Each structure stands twice: as structure tokens, then as C-alpha cells.
Amino acid sequence: MFEYRHALVRLRAGDTVREIARNGLMGRDRLGALRALAQARGWLSPQVELPDDATLAAALGSPKRAASTVSSVEPLREVVQHWFDAGVQGRAIHAALKREHGFTGSYSAVVRMLQRLRLEQPPDVTVRLSFAPADAAQVDFGAGPMLLHPDGRERRTWAFVMTLAHSRHQYVEFVWDQTVATWLGCHRRAFEWFGAVPARVIVDNAKCAITKACNHDPLVQRAFAECAEGYGFRIEACPPHDPQKKGIVESGVKYVKGNFLPTRSFRDLADLNAQARTWVMEEAGRRDHGTTRQQPLALFERERPLMLPLPAVAPDLGSWHRVTVHRDCHVKFDDGLYSVPFTLVGKVLWLRATDSAVALFEDYRHVHTHARVQRRGERRTVNDHMPPQARAFFARDRHWCVEQAGKVGPRCAELIEALLSDRISERLRAAQGVLQLGKRFGQERLEAACARAMDHGSPYYRTVKTILATGADQQPPIETHTPSAYRSARFVRSAAELFEPPGGTTLQ
Numbered sequence: 001m002f003e004y005r006h007a008l009v010r011l012r013a014g015d016t017v018r019e020i021a022r023n024g025l026m027g028r029d030r031l032g033a034l035r036a037l038a039q040a041r042g043w044l045s046p047q048v049e050l051p052d053d054a055t056l057a058a059a060l061g062s063p064k065r066a067a068s069t070v071s072s073v074e075p076l077r078e079v080v081q082h083w084f085d086a087g088v089q090g091r092a093i094h095a096a097l098k099r100e101h102g103f104t105g106s107y108s109a110v111v112r113m114l115q116r117l118r119l120e121q122p123p124d125v126t127v128r129l130s131f132a133p134a135d136a137a138q139v140d141f142g143a144g145p146m147l148l149h150p151d152g153r154e155r156r157t158w159a160f161v162m163t164l165a166h167s168r169h170q171y172v173e174f175v176w177d178q179t180v181a182t183w184l185g186c187h188r189r190a191f192e193w194f195g196a197v198p199a200r201v202i203v204d205n206a207k208c209a210i211t212k213a214c215n216h217d218p219l220v221q222r223a224f225a226e227c228a229e230g231y232g233f234r235i236e237a238c239p240p241h242d243p244q245k246k247g248i249v250e251s252g253v254k255y256v257k258g259n260f261l262p263t264r265s266f267r268d269l270a271d272l273n274a275q276a277r278t279w280v281m282e283e284a285g286r287r288d289h290g291t292t293r294q295q296p297l298a299l300f301e302r303e304r305p306l307m308l309p310l311p312a313v314a315p316d317l318g319s320w321h322r323v324t325v326h327r328d329c330h331v332k333f334d335d336g337l338y339s340v341p342f343t344l345v346g347k348v349l350w351l352r353a354t355d356s357a358v359a360l361f362e363d364y365r366h367v368h369t370h371a372r373v374q375r376r377g378e379r380r381t382v383n384d385h386m387p388p389q390a391r392a393f394f395a396r397d398r399h400w401c402v403e404q405a406g407k408v409g410p411r412c413a414e415l416i417e418a419l420l421s422d423r424i425s426e427r428l429r430a431a432q433g434v435l436q437l438g439k440r441f442g443q444e445r446l447e448a449a450c451a452r453a454m455d456h457g458s459p460y461y462r463t464v465k466t467i468l469a470t471g472a473d474q475q476p477p478i479e480t481h482t483p484s485a486y487r488s489a490r491f492v493r494s495a496a497e498l499f500e501p502p503g504g505t506t507l508q
Contacts, residue, residue, distance in 0.1 A: 230315025336373035
């Protein structure tokens with residue numbers, strides 16, 4: 001309407017229609033119609049006050065529109081609407097209309113219909129979220145450069161970015177993975193970098209933070225919940241498929257990718273993180289931010305005193321995992337094996353892992369805590385966790401056999417020593433069996449049986465057992481022959497053959 005008012009002012013000043021049209025204000029036909037209307041209403045007289053916009057618009061009336069024609073796509077509007085809502089492109093819609101509905105119109109008609117459908121949609125309205133100082137920080141991961149991993153392979157790095165929502169000051173760290181342990185460690189180092197803790201941490205629905213995404217009741221990862229409790233902040237998860245709720249850190253990640261990474265080279269991960277810290281403090285933190293129009297470091301100096309203080313003792317951050325107890329009374333975690341009581345075989349336990357320890361829980365009941373293994377495949381085994389028969393077996397080692405034999409007597413110790421010193425066969429079980437006979441026949445008889453077996457040169461479990469079973473240990477000792485007598489005889493029976501049982505099996 002300002003063009004008509006300006007043209008009236010020019011006409012009242014005495015300018016001709018040709019002069020006004022030459023300046024491009026409006027065409028000569030419209031100026032002629034306006035001059036005729038102004039003369040009829042008396043608006044060209046300097047003594048008459050110019051009409052207001054409402055009066056001028058009412059006098060001009062509604063603009064005349066060209067007669068509209070019905071679109072050739074209009075009969076198929078509902079079909080096009082359905083495909084448009086499904087995200088089908090215009091070329092595909094035009095081809096489908098020709099193929100399935102016998103449409104003979106042009107592609108341009110389809111394009112015009114799609115434009116009208118877009119205009120009929122409600123506008124995509126958004127509002128900018130504002131945050132008070134120390135109110136919140138937003139966290140996200142972004143893809144980093146490819147670097148040579150310590151294992152010798154080239155692997156993708158990931159940029160962990162925490163941005164304070166008020167000051168826009170950042171913490172940037174590049175890591176190899178997005179595991180729970182890495183997520184927790186990055187939070188700890190970010191809070192130590194800021195020297196304080198924000199009241200809220202806004203995250204997306206990554207599995208290392210949220211185990212079940214939901215608009216109203218998201219399920220927070222157990223280890224991350226412990227981290228929030230230890231540092232005193234609250235976790236706010238964005239609704240599913242709505243990353244705009246953390247647009248500040250989304251822009252921060254893009255800024256890292258677009259401003260820091262492209263023009264630099266890195267030797268390894270340590271060099272990458274060292275350069276990132278320098279860049280944050282010397283460039284990113286000292287720029288005039290596009291939204292706040294202030295330097296992030298300058299705003300952070302005013303924000304930091306309002307943030308929560310770091311705890312006097314850093315919380316012990318650990319990741320939680322569900323593990324199953326295997327038949328060998330151990331659970332496996334991170335290429336290490338940890339024992340639990342044999343009564344829990346087959347059950348599912350909770351395992352809490354920190355950098356130095358692994359704790360096992362049955363629901364809320366603490367089962368045991370092990371020191372974390374240092375090498376792949378290493379075991380942490382507590383003998384009390386093994387079943388009774390296994391504990392007995394492992395307890396009765398060579399040292400135990402020698403010790404128990406000494407308590408029985410010198411001849412028993414001599415026989416046990418002969419069994420254990422065999423350089424061909426492992427006779428630990430035989431030694432254990434000999435000592436076990438003492439519980440059945442008594443230590444005195446066992447000592448006598450061992451003496452008889454040794455006198456006849458037959459230090460075997462079966463020999464001792466046969467002597468005890470037949471009562472030979474209670475008979476007078478048999479006079480032994482000298483070695484020379486054995487050599488002079490043509491047919492000599494060995495000491496083992498003296499106690500050969502019926503059937504011809506040699507005693508051992």
C-alpha cells in the first residue's frame with residue numbers, strides 16, 4: 001500500500017504520470033487509475049488530508065485476478081496427496097499417474113499441484129532455546145579422522161564434544177570407540193577441564209547413555225546414572241528423532257569438523273587431542289560466536305562461578321554388564337575370566353567393571369570383587385568358589401602328599417617319594433590313593449603295608465591296597481634276599497610277582 005501512498009504524494013506535488021512511471025514506482029495504467037480515483041475523492045488538493053491505509057485500500061478494492069483454470073491433476077488430488085505425504089518425488093508421481101490412472105497431463109501440472117500441497121501444509125515453526133548461565137551442557141559424538149591404531153590397523157576416531165549451552169565454551173576429545181567406559185571417562189575429563197559441573201547434561205539416545213529411548217520415560221544407562229549421582233548433575237535425554245533439542249552441540253560438532261580438522265595433519269591420537277585442546281583455547285574460545293556475539297571464554301569466566309563444584313573425591317565410575325556363569329564357575333568379561341561360587345552356575349549376574357576392579361552382583365547382593373586382569377585370557381580364581389570335590393583335588397598337591405606321608409611314618413614317606421619321583425608316569429593320583437587308605441585301615445597299618453611293599457621293591461598303590469586287604473601287613477616280615485642271590489638264580493620272580501593276584505595281573 002505504500003506505493004499508492006507515495007504515488008499520491010507525487011501527484012499532489014505536481015508530478016505527471018509519465019514522470020512517476022519512469023522512476024519504476026508502478027505502471028502508467030495503474031497510475032492513471034489512481035489519479036482518476038484521487039480526483040474523484042479530492043485527494044489531490046493540498047488542503048485535503050491524505051487518507052489512511054485502510055481507507056485507501058477500501059477505495060482501491062480487491063485486485064483483479066486472472067481467471068483460473070482447473071488443474072488437470074485436480075481429479076487425482078487425493079492420490080497425489082498420499083504419495084506426497086509418503087515422500088515420493090514428482091517424476092515418480094507423474095510416471096505412476098500415467099501408468100496407473102491414464103493421466104495425460106504434463107509433468108509441469110504435477111509440479112504445480114505439489115507446490116500447492118506444500119503451501120497448504122502447516123509451516124515448520126521453531127523457536128530458539130535459551131539457557132541461563134551454568135544451567136546445561138550438551139553432549140554428542142561426531143566422526144573424526146582415520147588414524148593408525150596401536151594394533152597396526154587404520155581406524156576411525158570419534159570426537160566427543162561437550163558444549164556449555166550458555167557460554168558455548170567446549171571440551172573436545174577424540175577417542176577410538178563409543179563404549180560406556182569411554183563415555184564415562186570423557187565426562188570425567190570434561191568436568192575437570194571446566195573445573196566445574198553444569199546442572200544438566202543434555203544427551204541424545206546413544207546406547208552408552210540411554211538404554212531405552214522414550215518421549216516421557218527414557219531408561220538411563222545404569223553406569224551413567226551413577227556418574228550423574230556422583231557429580232550431582234541431572235540427565236536430560238532428547239526425544240527420539242528430535243536432535244534439534246541439542247542443536248547447540250550439533251553446531252559445535254560441525255564447527256570442529258569444518259574449522260579444526262580440514263587444514264591439519266596428525267601423527268597419532270595423542271597429537272590429535274593436543275592440537276584440539278590448543279585450538280579450543282586459542283581459536284574457538286576466542287572467536288566472536290555467531291549467536292552470542294561474544295567470546296566463549298569471556299562468557300565462561302562469568303558462568304564458571306555459578307556452576308556446581310567438583311566433588312572432593314572423584315566418583316568411582318564403572319560400567320555395568322550382564323554376564324552368565326559358565327560350567328567352570330567363571331564369567332567372561334573383556335577377555336578375562338573371573339570366578340564366582342559354584343552354586344551360581346547357569347545364572348545371570350551383574351558385573352561392574354572399573355579400571356582396577358571387577359565386582360559381581362546377584363541382583364543387589366554383592367558376590368565377590370576381583371582385581372581386573374592385566375592380560376588377555378588371564379584368570380582370577382578363588383578356591384572357595386570351586387565345588388568341594390574340586391577344592392579337595394586342587395588342595396592335595398605334591399606338597400600335601402609329602403606332608404601327610406611324613407605324618408604317617410618314614411616308610412610311607414619313602415613310598416610316596418618313590419611314586420612322585422617316577423620320571424615316566426605322573427603318579428599323583430596313586431599317592432593320593434595310598435594316603436586315602438589310611439582313613440580306612442588306620443595309619444599304623446598303612447605304615448606297615450608301605451614298609452612291606454618297599455621291602456619287596458613294589459612301591460605301587462595296588463600293592464599297598466592288596467597288602468591291607470589281605471592282612472599281610474599284620475604277618476611277620478618276610479626275610480628278603482640279597483641282590484647277589486637274585487643274580488645267581490636262573491629263574492627269579494620279581495617282587496611284584498610275589499603279590500600277583502589271581503588272574504595273573506601284576507600289582508602296581
